[in-house]
Amino acid sequence: MFQPITRLSKSKGKVEVVIKVGSQFVQVATTKKQEVLSGFRLSTTVNDIFRLGDVEEATTSLQSEDDSSFGLRADGGKIVMYFTSPKKADVLQTIRSAKNKHGKENRTYKPFERLMRPQDVPGTLLNLAFTNLLSSDRSLRLASYNLLGALCRAFKFSADARLSCAKDISVPIDPTKFVAEISSILAAEQPQLTSDFLTEFFVGWESFPDEQKPLSLAYMSPWLAGLRTNVLTTEQDSEKGREKVATLLRKLIDLIVLDQHLSYALQHFVLPSITDDELLLDIFLDELIKTALSYGAHEDSLDIISPVIVGIGTASIRGRIFSRLRKTLNRSSLRPTRYLHDSPVWAEICVLLQFCVALSFDSGVQSRLFLPEIFHIVTMLANTGDNNVRSLVYKLLVNSIHSVCTAFNLDEAKLTKLKADLDLLCEPRGEAFSLTSTTMRDGASVSTAHDSNATLAATESLTVVLFDICSTAAPSVDLANSWRSRWMSLVASTAFQINPAVQPRAFAVMGYLAREEVDDDLLYQVLVALRNSIGQFGEDGNSEMLVSIVTSLSKMMIKLPSSSRYGLQLFWLAISLVRLVPIGLFNCTAQFLEAVLTNIGAMNGATGEKIVSLLLQSRAQLEEAALPLDDAYGIHFDFENFHFAVCACLVRGLTDTSTRPAAMRVLSSFFEIVNSTPTPRSSKDDPTTDSLPYLALISARGVLHEDYRDGLWIAGINAEGVGDTTAFNSRLKMESVRDTDLLLISAIELVDFQYLEERVQVRSLQWLNDIALQRPLVFEQLCGALPPLIEDVLLHSQDSSALKAANTLLRTISSNISFQDKMASTDMLIDKLHNMGFAGLSRFSSQDLREDIRQACFNLTERLIELIII
Structure with missing residues (x-):
C-alpha cells in the first residue's frame, strides 16, 4: 500500500488516495469519503479495482518541481488517471515488478476488447476484408475481394474504381501488393477510420496465421500516418489524444516483443511510417522505454527491443536517445541521492544506455554528430553501478572511438594516435575504467567502496584521454573546437544542478575543459556552487563536492585573465579554505592557493613589495567576513605582519608527511613572488624581512636536506655551501632580526611541536x-x-x-x-x-578550535564568497 498519493481530477480537483498493488489487481481508493450525488448528502469511499494486466503507465504533461507526477491507464486506455506522490518511483516499480512476475513466463497477447459502435463498422469490415484476402483459401479470398468492393461502394470510397465484384474472378494466392495499394489509398482518403482500423487490426492479430503476419504489417503500415492527422490533432483534449496514440503504439510494441521473427517486416513496412513523423517517433520512443522498463534493465527482452532502435537508426532517433539520456541524468537532481544507482531514474538511465550501445557499432555518423554527448555520458557514468552497467559505458566509448577510426577520413599520423588512445582505453589495468566493482551491497558504485577522491581522479584521467581524442579525431580544427565547446556546455548544464551523485564528476571534468578559456561569468557560477558545498560540508562532513569544486577552480586559475575582477580576491578565499578544512583536505586547498599565487605572479606589478599592498587593497570589500575570520582563528593580516600571518596559516601543513610537500610548494611560491624584486646579486644572500618567515619555516620543517635547499635555490641563494640545517639557520644572522619578528618565527615553529618527527624537534630545540x-x-x-x-x-x-x-x-x-x-x-x-594580532598561536596547536568557532568559520567563509561575487 502506498501513500501519500494525490489523484488529480478535472471535476474534483486534488483527491487524496492510496494505491494497493496485489498479485492480480491494482486498487485505487480514496482516503476520505467523497460526495456521490450532489445535493443528496450521500458520500462514500470510492474504491476502483483494475486487473493488473490491464494497468499500464500513461504519459503526462504535468510538470512538478520534484518529478512526482505520473499517470496510469486501464481498460485499454478508456480510463486514464493522473497522480502526484513522493513515492512515484516505488509505485511504478512495484506495478512493473508485479506485472512482470505475473505474466512474464507465459505472456500472451491479450485482446483489446471494446464495444462495437455503428461508426466502427467500416474499420472493422476493412480489416476483415484485407485479412482474408491473404488467406490460403481461394473461396475466402474471393469473398473478401467482393466484400471489399461492396464496402467501398456502400461508403462511397474512391477506391471503388479499382474494384469490381464478380463471381469467378481469380484472386492470386499472394495479393500483397494489391492489398497494400488499396490500403494506402484508403488510409490517405479516409483518415477518420485510422483509430478503428488499427484497433481492429490489433484485436484480430492473434487470429492471424503466423505466415500471414508479416504480410499483414504491409497493409497496416499506411494507416500509421493518420495517427497524427486524425487521432492526435482532432481530439479536443490533447492529452487524451496522445493517450490514444500511445495505446495503439504500445500494442504494436507488444507485437514486436511477442513475435521476434517480424523484425524484417517491421524495418521495411512499419518503422519508416513512424520515423517520417517526428511527433509519432517521440511517442513511440516513450512507449519503447516504458516497455523496456517493465522488463527490467538487464532482462533478455531488452535484446529484442534494442534491434527496433537499431532498425530505425536515423540521426533523429540517435539524437533523441542521447538527449533523453542526458536529460534523465540531469533529472536525477530533482530527487538527489548520494549515489546515482539509488536515484528513481536509474532504471531509465540503464535502458537508454543499452539503446546507445546498440546504436554505437559502426556508426561514423553518430560519432561525428554526437561525440560530445557520448563523452559527457561516459564521464558521468564511468565506474558507476554494477558490472553490467560499467560494461555498457565501456562498450559505448570503445564502439564510438572504433567508429571514428573506421569512418573518419584521417591522415596516417592521426589514425595511429587514435588507435593508440583506443588501445589505452582497452588496457585492462587502465586507471580510467574499473570494469569490476568490489561492492558492499548490490549495485553499489565505486564511490561506496573507495575513497571519493579516487573516483574523481579516475574521472579526470578519463577526461584527459577524451579531450585528446577530440583533437585527434576531428578532421578540422573548427570541428574540434565545436566538439569541445559543446562538451563544455553539457558539463556546465550538469555541474550547476545540486546533485551529489553526479555534480562532483561534472566539476572534475569542467576543471580540465575550462583550462582553455575561463571568464568571470563561469567563475561566478562556480563560486556560487562552492558556497553551497561549504555549507553542505559543514553540516554533514561530506567533502566530495568541496574537493571537486576546489580542484576545478585550481585548474581554472591557469587561464584566468588578468582583467578578471576575482583574481586578487580569490587569494583571500584560498587562505580561508586552507584554514577552514581538516588536515585531510589540506592538499586540495593548498593546491588552489598555489594556483592563485601563480596567477597573481603572472600579473604585471603583482610581485615583490607591491604584492602585499595589492592583496590588502582587494580585501577591503571583504572585511565584513575577513576580519571576523581573522578574529576567529587569532591570526590577523596587516601590512606589517602579512607574511608571518601567511606562515601561521600554512604551518599545520608542515606537520604531516602527506601534506608537507604541498605546504612547501606554497611557501616556495610566496618566497618567489616576494623575492622577485630585482636586486643586486650579492645582496640576495641576505634574506629580506619579507622573505625571512618563509625561509625560516622552510628550514625549520624541511625534513629532508632537499626541502630547504629548494627554498634557497628559488631565492637565488647559493646553496652549495650549505651543510646541515643548523648551518643554514646561522645564515639568518639572528642579530639583524627584530625582536617581534624573531618571536613570531619561533612561535610559529612551535605549533604542533608534539606531533613532529624527532629530527624536526631536534632542529627546533637547537x-x-x-x-x-x-x-x-x-x-x-x-x-x-x-x-x-x-x-x-x-x-x-x-x-x-x-x-x-x-x-x-x-x-x-x-x-x-x-x-x-x-x-x-x-x-x-x-x-x-x-x-601583535597572533593570539591563535598561543594555542600552539592547529587542532584546538572549539566547535562553535569552527561553525562560525564555515558561515563566515560562505559570507566571504557572497562578498566576492556581489
Whole structure:
C-alpha cells in the first residue's frame, strides 16, 4: 500500500488516495469519503479495482518541481488517471515488478476488447476484408475481394474504381501488393477510420496465421500516418489524444516483443511510417522505454527491443536517445541521492544506455554528430553501478572511438594516435575504467567502496584521454573546437544542478575543459556552487563536492585573465579554505592557493613589495567576513605582519608527511613572488624581512636536506655551501632580526611541536637554544610555553639527538635565573602575541578550535564568497 498519493481530477480537483498493488489487481481508493450525488448528502469511499494486466503507465504533461507526477491507464486506455506522490518511483516499480512476475513466463497477447459502435463498422469490415484476402483459401479470398468492393461502394470510397465484384474472378494466392495499394489509398482518403482500423487490426492479430503476419504489417503500415492527422490533432483534449496514440503504439510494441521473427517486416513496412513523423517517433520512443522498463534493465527482452532502435537508426532517433539520456541524468537532481544507482531514474538511465550501445557499432555518423554527448555520458557514468552497467559505458566509448577510426577520413599520423588512445582505453589495468566493482551491497558504485577522491581522479584521467581524442579525431580544427565547446556546455548544464551523485564528476571534468578559456561569468557560477558545498560540508562532513569544486577552480586559475575582477580576491578565499578544512583536505586547498599565487605572479606589478599592498587593497570589500575570520582563528593580516600571518596559516601543513610537500610548494611560491624584486646579486644572500618567515619555516620543517635547499635555490641563494640545517639557520644572522619578528618565527615553529618527527624537534630545540644564548630578551617571552614541550621529549623520545638537544636547552634555561622565573606562566607570551594580532598561536596547536568557532568559520567563509561575487 502506498501513500501519500494525490489523484488529480478535472471535476474534483486534488483527491487524496492510496494505491494497493496485489498479485492480480491494482486498487485505487480514496482516503476520505467523497460526495456521490450532489445535493443528496450521500458520500462514500470510492474504491476502483483494475486487473493488473490491464494497468499500464500513461504519459503526462504535468510538470512538478520534484518529478512526482505520473499517470496510469486501464481498460485499454478508456480510463486514464493522473497522480502526484513522493513515492512515484516505488509505485511504478512495484506495478512493473508485479506485472512482470505475473505474466512474464507465459505472456500472451491479450485482446483489446471494446464495444462495437455503428461508426466502427467500416474499420472493422476493412480489416476483415484485407485479412482474408491473404488467406490460403481461394473461396475466402474471393469473398473478401467482393466484400471489399461492396464496402467501398456502400461508403462511397474512391477506391471503388479499382474494384469490381464478380463471381469467378481469380484472386492470386499472394495479393500483397494489391492489398497494400488499396490500403494506402484508403488510409490517405479516409483518415477518420485510422483509430478503428488499427484497433481492429490489433484485436484480430492473434487470429492471424503466423505466415500471414508479416504480410499483414504491409497493409497496416499506411494507416500509421493518420495517427497524427486524425487521432492526435482532432481530439479536443490533447492529452487524451496522445493517450490514444500511445495505446495503439504500445500494442504494436507488444507485437514486436511477442513475435521476434517480424523484425524484417517491421524495418521495411512499419518503422519508416513512424520515423517520417517526428511527433509519432517521440511517442513511440516513450512507449519503447516504458516497455523496456517493465522488463527490467538487464532482462533478455531488452535484446529484442534494442534491434527496433537499431532498425530505425536515423540521426533523429540517435539524437533523441542521447538527449533523453542526458536529460534523465540531469533529472536525477530533482530527487538527489548520494549515489546515482539509488536515484528513481536509474532504471531509465540503464535502458537508454543499452539503446546507445546498440546504436554505437559502426556508426561514423553518430560519432561525428554526437561525440560530445557520448563523452559527457561516459564521464558521468564511468565506474558507476554494477558490472553490467560499467560494461555498457565501456562498450559505448570503445564502439564510438572504433567508429571514428573506421569512418573518419584521417591522415596516417592521426589514425595511429587514435588507435593508440583506443588501445589505452582497452588496457585492462587502465586507471580510467574499473570494469569490476568490489561492492558492499548490490549495485553499489565505486564511490561506496573507495575513497571519493579516487573516483574523481579516475574521472579526470578519463577526461584527459577524451579531450585528446577530440583533437585527434576531428578532421578540422573548427570541428574540434565545436566538439569541445559543446562538451563544455553539457558539463556546465550538469555541474550547476545540486546533485551529489553526479555534480562532483561534472566539476572534475569542467576543471580540465575550462583550462582553455575561463571568464568571470563561469567563475561566478562556480563560486556560487562552492558556497553551497561549504555549507553542505559543514553540516554533514561530506567533502566530495568541496574537493571537486576546489580542484576545478585550481585548474581554472591557469587561464584566468588578468582583467578578471576575482583574481586578487580569490587569494583571500584560498587562505580561508586552507584554514577552514581538516588536515585531510589540506592538499586540495593548498593546491588552489598555489594556483592563485601563480596567477597573481603572472600579473604585471603583482610581485615583490607591491604584492602585499595589492592583496590588502582587494580585501577591503571583504572585511565584513575577513576580519571576523581573522578574529576567529587569532591570526590577523596587516601590512606589517602579512607574511608571518601567511606562515601561521600554512604551518599545520608542515606537520604531516602527506601534506608537507604541498605546504612547501606554497611557501616556495610566496618566497618567489616576494623575492622577485630585482636586486643586486650579492645582496640576495641576505634574506629580506619579507622573505625571512618563509625561509625560516622552510628550514625549520624541511625534513629532508632537499626541502630547504629548494627554498634557497628559488631565492637565488647559493646553496652549495650549505651543510646541515643548523648551518643554514646561522645564515639568518639572528642579530639583524627584530625582536617581534624573531618571536613570531619561533612561535610559529612551535605549533604542533608534539606531533613532529624527532629530527624536526631536534632542529627546533637547537634553534630555541641559539635564541636563548643570543637573544635572551626574546627567549624570556617564550619560556612559559617550553616546559610541556621539553618534558614530552624527555619522557617519550627514543632519539638520542632529541634527548641531547632537550638537555642542552634545559641546562641553558637553568643557568639563567630570569629564564627560570618566566617558566611558570605563559601570560607574557599570550599578551605579546595578542598585541601583535597572533593570539591563535598561543594555542600552539592547529587542532584546538572549539566547535562553535569552527561553525562560525564555515558561515563566515560562505559570507566571504557572497562578498566576492556581489
